[in-house]
Amino acid sequence: MNHLSIAFCTLSFAFASVSAQTLNLKAPIADKPVLLTSSGQSADIEMVKVLLDRAKLPYKLDAKIAAPALAGTGAKTVLLVLGASSKGLGAAGISAQGEIERTNLLIAEAKKQGMKIIGLHIGGKSRRGEMSDKFLTDAVPACDYVIVVGEANDDGLFSKLTGSKVTLDTVEKISKLGDPISKAFK
């Protein structure tokens, strides 16, 4: 590889790195505290919990919260961790269809309460597939802001579902998620 090629690759990488950190979300949209919940019962919610702890964002975690209980949490924003796990659904004792219904009712109640909804898909490509994608179709367009980690949007599904109405940001790695999450909050 000659020196020019090396220089070009280095500059491209630097440019890409800078570009990846520029967010589409231009101003905070959400209030604290947060209700952290799951849509699909994947283990990814645990990683988001770690990030919220690091960002010192006040939150309540309830992976299976039902819509009627939402008002009682005192939360102003719902953080919805998107992506299905058959192991997680089995452990939670809920079917995939039941979980989709729970999510839809929760979203409807959150909107009724005037809460913002932030969707997070952090499991990358391995958290896509026939089952996981069923959880995205209704939930993603209903969010106020969506953040995707890694290559999960390579096929453009998140871009299609968010369209021009929902702000979408992509970060390279889970460890980079803290920045857009923090900046989403007032």
Add this chain to the structure above:
Amino acid sequence: MKRISLTVFSILAAAGIACAQTPANLYGRDGQGKQGIVASAKPESSQVGIDILRRGGNAIDAAVATAFALGVLEPNASGIGGGGFVIVKLANMKDAVVIDFRESAPAAAKADMYPIGDDGKVKNMANVVGGLATAVPGDVAGLLYALDTYGSKKLTRAQVMQPAIDWARKGYPVTANLSKIITDELAKINKFPATAKLYTNDGLPLEAGDTVKNPDLGATLEMIAKKGKDGFYKGDMAKRIVSAVQDAGGILTEEDLAHYQVKIRQPVSGTYRGYKIISTPPASSGGIHVIQMLNILENFDMPKLGDGTPAALHVWSETMKMAFADRAKYTADTDFAKVPIEGLTSKAYAKELATHIDMKKPMASVLAGDPSRYESGSTTSLSVMDKQGNMVAITKTINHFFGSGVMVPGAGFIMNNEMDDFVPQPGSANSIEPGKRPLSSMSPTLVLDPEGKAFMTVGSPGATRILGAVAEVISNVIDHKMSIQQAVMAPRFFRMQSGDYSLEGRVSINTKNALEAMGHKIALKGDWDPFFGGVHAALLDRNRKILFGGADPRRDGFVAAY
């Protein structure tokens, strides 16, 4: 060339360069050689075994070295905090032997020790997470017994264990597979600071390409290498284990550790189309029901039915239903319960069961209402064979991935949560009793050819799916003349006595549709789904004098050979 392939494989696996659901390096995992074969869940551990064979060790030396190495390199799935089974038949042995180093319930354990919630589950997952989930570990006792009794004596214990010690100290790359497993178990891992320190970056999962160095485990293994079994089960390490488990809510005591006993068992055996099947008896249910399933299948012309056809999978479905119904009713630790082994493995019984199979439609659930419960698919299995016909298979575990989550601080290993394999209420053959071993599905198995010569070793992780995986691989080789690697890679299927019929995604769509038309309720899984286990197998072709190894892409499996 093989070392280059190993390096390339490791890089690919670490980088996780794979499409969703398709493992990396799908076609480069098998191997062949004239001298020896080691197949295991990690390329590094397989290489450890081959290096031991090259140095003049025998198949047991190699298997024990590989097993200790797996406890370092695949710490989520097994280790010195766990237990398992060895099945061994050296060329100079008339009969095979099973070394049962399954974990056992502590002396203070009781049938009703876990409070049960209104939902029928153990409250706070106390039999899964934390110290109360931990049973008395057998890994060190079992592996050292195997080495002392059946090893070549050409290599010392320290020499056999040194590769594992080296890997613990120098570190190994995190693969995409391991990173995903850490992610899945993150809630449990983060509960225990010593465990989180090793397997997370400040609470977030290690990512593919990161390195895990575990010098504490290296020191622990070095101490065991020096002091032997007593270095683990007595003295300072025993105190530290008990302290860690009791601090996490457990009831393990130093007496439990000091009194742990390896059990030497006579294998269960049967035949399948002239081949002799030798497998693991209780406290494992595996061997009995692998043989039972093959006995039932023998009543059907499986070669003619074909591989992966609707008719073949229908026969498998009905066979599995009946085998699992019997398993639920009869099988337990034979030191505590009477198990009708002879009856369950008899050809006559199998023939009677075979008459219940209607080729036009599935039978109703054989045991209606039996609750299906989620079982852990973790565990690891390895196979070793050499040109002399020495055969060893080991399946070992800490039960769920990352076991109880409890790491012994400063010692580098995680304690098992094997108590979860008991029925947590009184009244079952598999209820908890002090000193009892919980029912296992582990089925390390040996197959002899129709002339009684060494033919194949096979084993798998995967909880109850182990039984299906092992039986299917045997049938794939014997009925459908697949190579061992083809047999391991072939799409799998599994069901219990009730519930859906799980098919791996690569089963033919025509077969799936035909089974549904017959009345089967199908649950379609991923294309290379670890739900169906991770088989590692070895086969000796006596005519060509070549050993073949098969490794499972559903894990990070890899064969080393020379």
